Amino acid sequence: MVDFGFGLVPSSRINLDLFDSEKYEQLAEMEPDVRICMACGSCTAVCTAGKFVPTSLREAIEDIKNAKPDKALQMLESCQLCGKCSMVCPRGINTRHLILSISKVYSEK
Amino acid sequence: MIYEGKQKIWSEYQKEIPDDHYFYVRSCIRQSFFPASEATFLDITRNALGKDIFETEHHTTCGGIAYHSDTIPQETVMTIIARQFALMAKHGYENYVCSCITSFGLYCETMETWREYPELEAKIRENLWRSCKLEFAKPKFLVHASDLIYKYRNLIAAQAVRKLVNVHTGEPLKVVEHIGCHYSKMFPSKGVGGAEYPYVLVGMIEAWGGEIVDYPERRHCCGFGFRQYFIKGNRGYSLSNTHKKFESMEPFKPDLIITNCPGCPYFLDRWQYVIAESTGKTYGQDGHGIPALTYEEVAGLVMGYDPWDLGLQTHQVGVEPLLDKMGVEYDPAKKYLGMNGKDLGAPAPCSCLK
Numbered sequence: 001m002v003d004f005g006f007g008l009v010p011s012s013r014i015n016l017d018l019f020d021s022e023k024y025e026q027l028a029e030m031e032p033d034v035r036i037c038m039a040c041g042s043c044t045a046v047c048t049a050g051k052f053v054p055t056s057l058r059e060a061i062e063d064i065k066n067a068k069p070d071k072a073l074q075m076l077e078s079c080q081l082c083g084k085c086s087m088v089c090p091r092g093i094n095t096r097h098l099i100l101s102i103s104k105v106y107s108e109k
Numbered sequence: 110m111i112y113e114g115k116q117k118i119w120s121e122y123q124k125e126i127p128d129d130h131y132f133y134v135r136s137c138i139r140q141s142f143f144p145a146s147e148a149t150f151l152d153i154t155r156n157a158l159g160k161d162i163f164e165t166e167h168h169t170t171c172g173g174i175a176y177h178s179d180t181i182p183q184e185t186v187m188t189i190i191a192r193q194f195a196l197m198a199k200h201g202y203e204n205y206v207c208s209c210i211t212s213f214g215l216y217c218e219t220m221e222t223w224r225e226y227p228e229l230e231a232k233i234r235e236n237l238w239r240s241c242k243l244e245f246a247k248p249k250f251l252v253h254a255s256d257l258i259y260k261y262r263n264l265i266a267a268q269a270v271r272k273l274v275n276v277h278t279g280e281p282l283k284v285v286e287h288i289g290c291h292y293s294k295m296f297p298s299k300g301v302g303g304a305e306y307p308y309v310l311v312g313m314i315e316a317w318g319g320e321i322v323d324y325p326e327r328r329h330c331c332g333f334g335f336r337q338y339f340i341k342g343n344r345g346y347s348l349s350n351t352h353k354k355f356e357s358m359e360p361f362k363p364d365l366i367i368t369n370c371p372g373c374p375y376f377l378d379r380w381q382y383v384i385a386e387s388t389g390k391t392y393g394q395d396g397h398g399i400p401a402l403t404y405e406e407v408a409g410l411v412m413g414y415d416p417w418d419l420g421l422q423t424h425q426v427g428v429e430p431l432l433d434k435m436g437v438e439y440d441p442a443k444k445y446l447g448m449n450g451k452d453l454g455a456p457a458p459c460s461c462l463k
Contacts, residue, residue: 001386001387001388001389002386002387002460003387004344004383004386004387005341006341006342006344006345006348007345007348007387008345008348008349008352008384008387008388009345009346009348009349011349011353
């Protein structure tokens with residue numbers, strides 16, 4: 001095989017047909033704040049765990065909307081619930097509650 | 110279904126293409142990618158169909174590649190284009206036909222910008238006068254060269270010596286048509302069939318006896334995308350675009366791909382080699398690739414041109430299986446001979462792609 005110095009990149013295709021709207025509504029009922037996140041990334045910027053392992057609430061919310069709930073749970077499993085993210089959120093989202101609710105709703109198979 | 114209603118809706122997707130008298134501008138990259146395509150276009154339109162297609166050696170590139178690579182500003186591109194229009198007016202033509210889809214998109218963009226901002230057009234007039242002492246007139250009709258071949262498709266079919274048919278089975282060849290993104294995705298009203306139902310290549314395939322392959326990623330970009338290709342670090346994205354298209358069309362077993370853009374046949378052709386050599390995957394029959402030809406090359410084949418005169422040996426994917434299916438006679442020994450009979454030298458064989 002020839003190495004050209006570049007190659008195929010993994011597909012970033014998102015299949016929105018797989019989006020589970022029922023579960024998302026269940027989450028939004030528990031935590032309406034999930035709808036007001038504007039993905040600014042302030043939470044990720046201050047995340048203590050995020051400095052060592054991939055942890056990002058912003059990405060987790062995007063993953064849920066992109067029908068990748070398993071990736072979202074993986075993104076949040078290192079969270080220590082320290083709450084620094086809730087102190088910097090410009091929308092005043094109770095991020096700790098949101099993280100716990102995401103874990104609860106999407107852990108149920 | 111109300112037939113008249115459908116006809117009325119379809120008529121809104123048409124574009125007016127004058128029959129004759131055009132000022133022709135070449136592409137800067139097609140002549141090196143597929144060197145005989147433009148010569149074939151001129152030979153078919155002028156000599157076989159008797160049309161008046163004028164070209165001058167004084168025209169230049171449209172500047173599109175530099176513009177889309179963010180290396181020159183739009184006003185510079187507009188001044189280059191204004192100079193091309195000035196040459197057209199100087200030679201007494203009102204209809205403008207360009208060989209390149211990038212150019213076509215850029216001409217449409219320039220004309221629309223001038224329509225929207227007349228003060229900018231006035232500024233470009235001043236720029237052109239200060240730089241070249243020339244004055245320009247906007248073309249009455251702006252068409253792409255594939256529009257013209259589409260217009261003449263039935264005249265070409267009438268002179269054809271063969272069809273897009275497998276001579277061994279009698280079945281029509283399965284043809285993938287790929288339209289360049291800048292043909293009608295930017296300005297849908299400027300292309301035959303608009304952005305939703307581009308018909309320019311489909312019309313040719315139908316007229317010449319082929320069968321259209323409709324596959325999921327039919328309207329996906331070929332992968333050129335300028336910056337995705339120019340920067341080596343991004344080149345994997347270009348390759349992946351092409352890969353996505355081939356994975357999508359593979360189950361339909363196409364015999365041929367026909368394109369109307371300089372970049373599309375190049376990338377659909379060359380990336381088949383890169384995919385084969387880096388992953389071992391090929392998309393044609395028995396380890397071959399799927400030939401990706403320009404519409405002029407396909408027109409030349411159905412009109413009986415010699416495949417080596419059409420420059421088909423400059424394609425990475427071998428065209429011999431296609432020529433055999435179509436019943437085209439060719440001399441393998443002459444594949445790499447120049448116009449003067451001198452041996453140009455065969456490229457090194459590929460390890461995976463036949």
